[in-house]
Amino acid sequence: MTTATRYTGTAISLHWLAALLIFATFPLGVYMHELALSPFKLKLISYHKWLGVTIFLLTVARLAWRATHTPPPLPKTIPAWQQRAADGVHLLLYALLLAIPVSGWLMSSAKGIPVVYLGLVQLPDLVDKDKALGDLLAGIHQVLNFGLLALVGMHIAAALKHHFIEHDATLRRMLPFIKGDQP
Amino acid sequence: MRIPHRYFLPLLLACAPIHSQAAEFNLVQTDKSTLAFAYKQMGVPMEGNFGKFSVRINFDPARVNAAQAQIEVDLASIDTGSNEANDEVAGKQWFNTKMFPSAQFVSTGVKALGGNRYEVLGKLTLKGKAMDVAAPFTFRQEGAAGVFDGAFILKRLDYAIGEGAWTDVSAVANEIQIKFHVVAHAAPAKK
Numbered sequence: 001m002t003t004a005t006r007y008t009g010t011a012i013s014l015h016w017l018a019a020l021l022i023f024a025t026f027p028l029g030v031y032m033h034e035l036a037l038s039p040f041k042l043k044l045i046s047y048h049k050w051l052g053v054t055i056f057l058l059t060v061a062r063l064a065w066r067a068t069h070t071p072p073p074l075p076k077t078i079p080a081w082q083q084r085a086a087d088g089v090h091l092l093l094y095a096l097l098l099a100i101p102v103s104g105w106l107m108s109s110a111k112g113i114p115v116v117y118l119g120l121v122q123l124p125d126l127v128d129k130d131k132a133l134g135d136l137l138a139g140i141h142q143v144l145n146f147g148l149l150a151l152v153g154m155h156i157a158a159a160l161k162h163h164f165i166e167h168d169a170t171l172r173r174m175l176p177f178i179k180g181d182q183p
Numbered sequence: 184m185r186i187p188h189r190y191f192l193p194l195l196l197a198c199a200p201i202h203s204q205a206a207e208f209n210l211v212q213t214d215k216s217t218l219a220f221a222y223k224q225m226g227v228p229m230e231g232n233f234g235k236f237s238v239r240i241n242f243d244p245a246r247v248n249a250a251q252a253q254i255e256v257d258l259a260s261i262d263t264g265s266n267e268a269n270d271e272v273a274g275k276q277w278f279n280t281k282m283f284p285s286a287q288f289v290s291t292g293v294k295a296l297g298g299n300r301y302e303v304l305g306k307l308t309l310k311g312k313a314m315d316v317a318a319p320f321t322f323r324q325e326g327a328a329g330v331f332d333g334a335f336i337l338k339r340l341d342y343a344i345g346e347g348a349w350t351d352v353s354a355v356a357n358e359i360q361i362k363f364h365v366v367a368h369a370a371p372a373k374k
Contacts (some may be wrong), residue, residue, distance in 0.1 A: 037267050037268060037271045038348055038349075039348050039349060039351040039353075039354030039355065040348070042224060042225055042354045042355070043225065043353075043354060045225075046225040046226075046227075111264075111265065112229075112264040112265070113224070113227055113229065113264070114227055114228070115227075116225070116226045116227045116228075119225060119226035120226070122227075122228075129264070
């Protein structure tokens with residue numbers, strides 16, 4: 001039996017789509033927050049919420065993929081502690097990609113502006129309108145995002161280090177558009 | 184207006200059991216009445232209300248043709264749900280409360296629509312513009328109180344509520360539902 005050396009096309013597509021959405025949603029959140037109230041701001045806030053819901057759904061799909069597939073192993077040259085660290089970072093990334101949209105959803109409810117996904121599907125309000133709770137959830141949403149920023153930074157730095165410094169196959173397992181199965 | 188009512192009511196209840204059929208409801212219970220609105224913002228249903236308004240009503244279900252209503256709303260008392268939005272809607276592009284601090288509704292007539300349903304017609308003056316509006320409402324008696332519940336759709340752009348960039352109705356819908364709930368007691372009949 002041969003072990004796959006690369007992620008499947010599905011996993012690779014979902015990963016890079018998630019990356020794209022995160023790199024759109026995060027700066028959008030930072031930018032819109034500072035704007036004075038305007039129709040433009042209301043639109044950006046809505047788009048940010050829709051993107052967040054999409055990231056949540058995408059993360060559920062990716063966890064379903066993980067539950068039904070074995071990821072290709074990391075190169076054996078990587079020390080065990082680094083492999084465990086990588087697993088830990090991945091686990092935390094998945095946790096944040098679920099927790100951050102949920103914190104935003106709860107914040108919206110607490111601030112009295114429900115989330116209507118794509119302007120079509122209204123999510124239920126899990127908490128009642130409550131200004132203090134809304135402010136608390138806004139703080140939590142922000143702190144979780146700083147956590148995400150730090151973890152994504154480590155994730156990217158590690159991938160680039162393995163690719164350009166160690167010259168191993170770590171990143172190639174996840175790169176699209178390359179011929180697979182070279183060691 | 185509020186304080187005297189607190190004295191009237193116990194007096195009223197003590198003096199005269201109210202004969203509902205012949206009563207004219209004209210003592211508005213401001214603290215039991217509400218003026219709310221609902222609209223869509225980016226497809227999201229939103230609600231708010233006005234904290235300060237005064238209502239004068241003369242309504243006898245047996246003499247609907249003689250019924251009258253006047254409402255004055257302190258526009259700065261709006262609560263949209265967030266301080267940021269409250270400040271925004273007080274500004275020039277919205278209500279411009281410095282120049283137009285209040286909205287007035289003065290009825291021109293009331294029609295019976297059958298059962299407990301009625302319609303009040305009148306002029307709504309808002310931001311210097313006066314326009315005809317019609318609002319269906321229901322009336323029911325709960326003990327000594329007459330309860331009026333009604334709603335109508337106001338198109339905000341008819342009154343230039345939300346100018347400039349805010350004319351974009353894809354962000355804030357043009358249709359604003361105004362919902363009123365008025366509780367009034369009947370004065371003792373003068374004969």
